[in-house]
Amino acid sequence: MGGRFFRLGNALITYALALFIVATVGAVLVRGVPGIPAALKSPELLFALRLSLFTSLVSTVLAFFVALPAAYSLARGNLPGGKIVADLLRIPLNLPPIASGVALLLFFGTTRWGRALANLGLEFVFTVPGIILAQFFVNVPALITVLKGALETTDQRLENVARTLGCTPAQAFLRVTLPLIRNSVLAGLILTWGKALGEFGAVLMLAGATRFKTETLPVSLYLSLATGDLEALLATASLLILIALFSLAMFERARIKLDERGTIL
Amino acid sequence: MSGEIPAGSLRLAGVTKRIGRFVLGNISLEIAPGEYFILLGPSGAGKTTLLEIIAGLHPLDAGEVWFGAEKVTHLPPEKRRFGIVYQDYALFPHLNVRENIVFGLKKVAHNQAEQELTRLVDLLGLGHFLSRRPQTLSGGEKQRVALARALIMKPRLLLLDEPLAALDPQTKEALQPELKRLHTLTGTLTVHVTHDFEEAFLLGDRVGVMEGGQLRQVGSPAEVFNRPVSPSVARFVGAENILQGRIAEEKGEKYLHLGAASVEVETDKSGEVQFSIRPEQIRVYPTTPSENHCRGKVLAVHPKGLISRVIIDLGVTLVAMVETRTWGQATLAPGATVYCSIPREAINIF
Numbered sequence: 001m002g003g004r005f006f007r008l009g010n011a012l013i014t015y016a017l018a019l020f021i022v023a024t025v026g027a028v029l030v031r032g033v034p035g036i037p038a039a040l041k042s043p044e045l046l047f048a049l050r051l052s053l054f055t056s057l058v059s060t061v062l063a064f065f066v067a068l069p070a071a072y073s074l075a076r077g078n079l080p081g082g083k084i085v086a087d088l089l090r091i092p093l094n095l096p097p098i099a100s101g102v103a104l105l106l107f108f109g110t111t112r113w114g115r116a117l118a119n120l121g122l123e124f125v126f127t128v129p130g131i132i133l134a135q136f137f138v139n140v141p142a143l144i145t146v147l148k149g150a151l152e153t154t155d156q157r158l159e160n161v162a163r164t165l166g167c168t169p170a171q172a173f174l175r176v177t178l179p180l181i182r183n184s185v186l187a188g189l190i191l192t193w194g195k196a197l198g199e200f201g202a203v204l205m206l207a208g209a210t211r212f213k214t215e216t217l218p219v220s221l222y223l224s225l226a227t228g229d230l231e232a233l234l235a236t237a238s239l240l241i242l243i244a245l246f247s248l249a250m251f252e253r254a255r256i257k258l259d260e261r262g263t264i265l
Numbered sequence: 266m267s268g269e270i271p272a273g274s275l276r277l278a279g280v281t282k283r284i285g286r287f288v289l290g291n292i293s294l295e296i297a298p299g300e301y302f303i304l305l306g307p308s309g310a311g312k313t314t315l316l317e318i319i320a321g322l323h324p325l326d327a328g329e330v331w332f333g334a335e336k337v338t339h340l341p342p343e344k345r346r347f348g349i350v351y352q353d354y355a356l357f358p359h360l361n362v363r364e365n366i367v368f369g370l371k372k373v374a375h376n377q378a379e380q381e382l383t384r385l386v387d388l389l390g391l392g393h394f395l396s397r398r399p400q401t402l403s404g405g406e407k408q409r410v411a412l413a414r415a416l417i418m419k420p421r422l423l424l425l426d427e428p429l430a431a432l433d434p435q436t437k438e439a440l441q442p443e444l445k446r447l448h449t450l451t452g453t454l455t456v457h458v459t460h461d462f463e464e465a466f467l468l469g470d471r472v473g474v475m476e477g478g479q480l481r482q483v484g485s486p487a488e489v490f491n492r493p494v495s496p497s498v499a500r501f502v503g504a505e506n507i508l509q510g511r512i513a514e515e516k517g518e519k520y521l522h523l524g525a526a527s528v529e530v531e532t533d534k535s536g537e538v539q540f541s542i543r544p545e546q547i548r549v550y551p552t553t554p555s556e557n558h559c560r561g562k563v564l565a566v567h568p569k570g571l572i573s574r575v576i577i578d579l580g581v582t583l584v585a586m587v588e589t590r591t592w593g594q595a596t597l598a599p600g601a602t603v604y605c606s607i608p609r610e611a612i613n614i615f
Contacts, residue, residue: 161357
């Protein structure tokens with residue numbers, strides 16, 4: 001009898017949580033979605049949407065090209081001090097994004113390094129490159145984790161064989177290992193992109209919230225809240241939620257494909 | 266090292282590699298061109314690591330690797346042209362059989378590649394599988410694909426890592442002669458890693474026994490089988506009777522005393538020695554055929570088909586293999602009295 005109550009209790013809590021999420025998110029969508037067509041005529045929201053898409057895509061691509069080599073050297077376990085490095089790379093993952101933003105602001109705004117970069121034309125404080133950098137900084141550890149996990153499931157010996165068949169290490173990786181983890185790569189990229197699009201805290205600290213300059217969708221939402229523009233706020237929030245749902249669906253699709261391959265193997 | 270180096274030979278000189286706490290120690294070995302060499306040893310002996318070192322997959326801590334007159338110690342694997350086949354074949358799961366086989370070929374010589382593929386596919390009987398994925402193949406089929414993938418590159422030497430270990434007994438029996446045939450056909454120097462002594466005996470021109478990262482003995486299969494150099498090698502090649510005894514000299518002849526028996530031996534050693542005797546070389550009879558036999562008592566009998574493993578107390582405990590058919594009416598059971606003879610060539614003094 002006890003087992004039945006236990007299962008029933010678990011099930012009820014699960015359903016209740018799901019219902020709660022649907023209710024809250026749904027409430028925004030119900031009130032916000034009808035306002036989206038009108039909102040999309042507003043130049044400010046269009047600017048924010050475009051800026052958000054641009055910065056999130058660029059930061060995702062950058063994150064990928066940094067995370068892949070990092071994940072590879074960590075996964076293959078031949079990096080001196082690899083364990084410590086892996087822990088260091090995880091720091092931004094557990095930091096509140098707003099604290100990451102403070103760290104970035106301090107580094108680029110006040111240190112000699114930051115000023116040197118600014119003198120070279122790489123200005124990050126209160127600029128669009130700052131948005132990209134903040135998204136990159138917050139998201140790259142998660143992408144490394146996803147890619148590292150995928151790489152750890154691949155067999156080093158496949159690359160060994162490829163080497164004896166004439167491949168350089170890079171060719172062996174590109175021709176054998178990368179195709180084998182492509183679904184994880186895809187899933188990781190979608191996840192990263194979705195998170196970059198919604199990144200607020202770090203972006204706000206480093207790039208600020210200047211209308212028509214560093215106004216991404218989440219920043220726009222924040223500004224609408226500050227000015228009490230409820231209609232714009234709901235439309236923007238709905239837009240963000242829809243994009244998130246879309247990327248979640250894509251992520252699940254990629255993961256399912258991965259599982260299917262797993263069962264065949 | 267002095268003397269001529271034959272083209273197409275493989276020479277390891279003082280090869281040393283530390284991986285974590287495992288040390289592959291100071292291995293020197295010369296393998297003749299076209300030779301089928303078996304690396305034999307228990308798991309964890311470092312056989313696969315040594316194979317990967319030959320392939321160029323691990324940088325060495327010390328030592329040199331030579332192929333003929335070419336020093337390949339620092340040559341990356343892609344430039345060595347040494348083929349490798351792993352135990353579970355390591356086929357590329359995202360490619361079909363055909364794509365797996367031609368993986369290493371350059372696109373340029375397309376016609377030639379096609380010919381080469383056809384030749385190997387015929388040779389290995391892979392015609393029906395070309396468009397299949399590796400996951401759908403049986404162990405034996407995967408093995409052939411892995412061999413074809415290595416052989417199509419016309420490797421200068423072939424490295425086989427436990428190529429038969431993952432197969433069921435029937436497939437294994439069918440593939441052993443096939444490996445021999447391929448070797449005869451291609452004449453490629455082959456290094457074959459295994460922990461199975463029968464496989465070594467069947468396929469190897471020579472056998473190197475590895476243990477704990479060391480190469481303990483190199484010789485013909487018969488040599489290693491009958492004359493293991495140490496108790497641990499003896500144990501590994503199935504010479505189960507590893508004993509201690511005393512050599513005594515009588516009238517210029519040397520005798521080894523073991524229990525109640527004494528056997529004439531030829532050796533330059535004297536005093537306390539350690540030695541091994543293969544169980545199948547001990548002859549066991551129900552009655553004494555001559556005076557040179559010593560009496561013993563059967564402690565246990567473990568039937569294994571036509572042959573029984575018999576434990577006998579001769580003052581020392583010995584394991585013998587007895588062909589039960591030759592016993593006729595006599596019973597071979599615990600408690601029975603038997604007579605044993607040990608030929609002098611059966612005694613291998615370390």
